[in-house]
Amino acid sequence: MARENRFFLLSSDLTGCVAVTHGGRAAAAQYGDFIARLEAVCGRDAAELFAEPMLPRGSPGSAAISWYGPLEGRPVEIDSIDAVARKPVADMLSRRLEALASAFADAQLEPLILACLNVASSRDVVAVGGEPILVNWGYLPQDIADDPARRLEHFSRTLGRFAPKLIPLAAAGLGVSSSEAAPEAAPQPPATASTAPQAETPAAPLLARKATTPAPIEFNQLETAPAGRAPLVAAAIAAVLLLVLLLPGVLAYPHFGDQAARDEFEAQRLRASNESLEAQLKALRKADETGVCRADNSAPVPEMGDPSKPAPNMELLPKPPDKAALPAKPGEPAQAATIAQLLEKSVVYVFVLEKGDKASTGTGFFISPTQLITNRHVVEDALDDQFIFIGSKALNGARLARVVAKTPPRQEDVGPQSDFAVLELAKPADVEALKLGPAPPKLSTAYIAGYPGFLVHADSDRIKFIEGLKEALQRGETDEQLAARRFNVPSVDLRYGRINNVMSSGLHETPIIVHDMQVAHGNSGGPLIDGCGRLGGVNTAFLADEHQVGNVALSVVALRKFLTDLHISFTADDTSCGPTTTEARPETPTPPAPSPSPK
Known part of the structure; x- marks a missing residue:
């Protein structure tokens, strides 16, 4: 059954934990069959409690696992949420867990649900977009997994406190009495506004979580206003x-x-x-x-509170990229009509062959018909310039690119720093080049584009794209031959949101932009643009630790200095750009050919 789990949640280091098995296989490895059966018996909402695992090759308990869900957003541990905001999430979790009781009555499903209803710790019960979801399910701390009584205690401390009715069912499945759960591990009701979250008994070691970079791709093992x-x-x-x-x-x-x-x-x-x-x-x-209705929804709205503060210059409801019209520039040739069209024509997928038959991927964008920008770290391990490829729908295929400039290697212990590389094509491409604007202001609408690995990894167009590259390499094709071929290329992923902060950071006071659009591995080197289609930053860092994720771009200010110092030309546009007030302009249609004159 096809799932809608397309949003990356987190990666987990499973050191110290073991996979709970059923029928000789890890429960998490049986996700597809399990979730289809569970949905049929317990309903879709109950089934969507379980995040989808992306298991590593080999033993699923021996390396990091990435988890995906149907909603976009940063996962937040339920027990860390403010009590008032936590209550509706905890109530929803309780209802969905109790709906799983039907699975215990199904002879085929009962042993598998018993295996899956294990999480490494309470920290694996998270909320995304206001809805509960379980990560690291089907895994237990090593010292608990083989002891049924301790497993029941652990269940009572983690999921059982949200669904006490499941504890006797779990006890029966484990062949122990529910009274064997330790008194201190007795199930606790979900926290409400008047009850603090229950602290987890420290007896069981917590799963160590680390932000992990997905394993490099093995090139030789790739799988083929009104009232509303x-x-x-x-x-x-x-x-x-x-x-x-x-x-x-x-x-x-x-x-x-x-x-x-x-x-x-x-x-x-x-x-x-x-x-x-x-x-x-x-x-x-x-x-x-x-309650004032406006013809456009973008007029600035005064702030409440201190009248001395200027009103935030922000769109109340940012327009999606396919509805955001680009402003017409008098005297300039026609360009893409919308933000979406501009990004489709300017952003490319970057594919780099590295030593040991490995490959890395990232994103880039044109600043001229022959030159592109990406991150240094995307291309720095390339074998040489004969193994850096770019592709996009606008190019209608792939091209070879070579590095002509890059920032110095990363220094340790200095914080954020410039991370740019300039790529060059042998011949101009028929694409849209992005103009470099000023740093976008706080609260302004922004857009990002890229090729996040969690989306494109299983994209059939990406698989065909890599197959085409392999064939071209085996034939020893030149750049002209490569450019003449037609490749399937994955579509660029587009996001829109707001700028949360513009600041400097690190020893070098590097200018950065913090925004609220999800960035993942593979977005590196992709553009962040403002509502007028001008470059405002370059997505560079997917910054995560044990608790949080950051969506960060290097400011265009740093890129402009880098290019200027190296005398690399670019087009700047420093005109003002307020909230957009126009609807998307349709592209100018091609006029029909005139009818032949009668003879």
């Missing part, structure tokens, strides 16, 4: 309020050596990000209170 507007504003208010409640306290940057400087930076980031979200909340509340 009010509810939208109300929904947006609720979403922003939830973001304020769930805002992470720390965005951890790796290799940031000076702890005092790091603490000061994090305090600054947290204050600025809170101010950003509070400003959005005030603007949305004001719009909801005034």
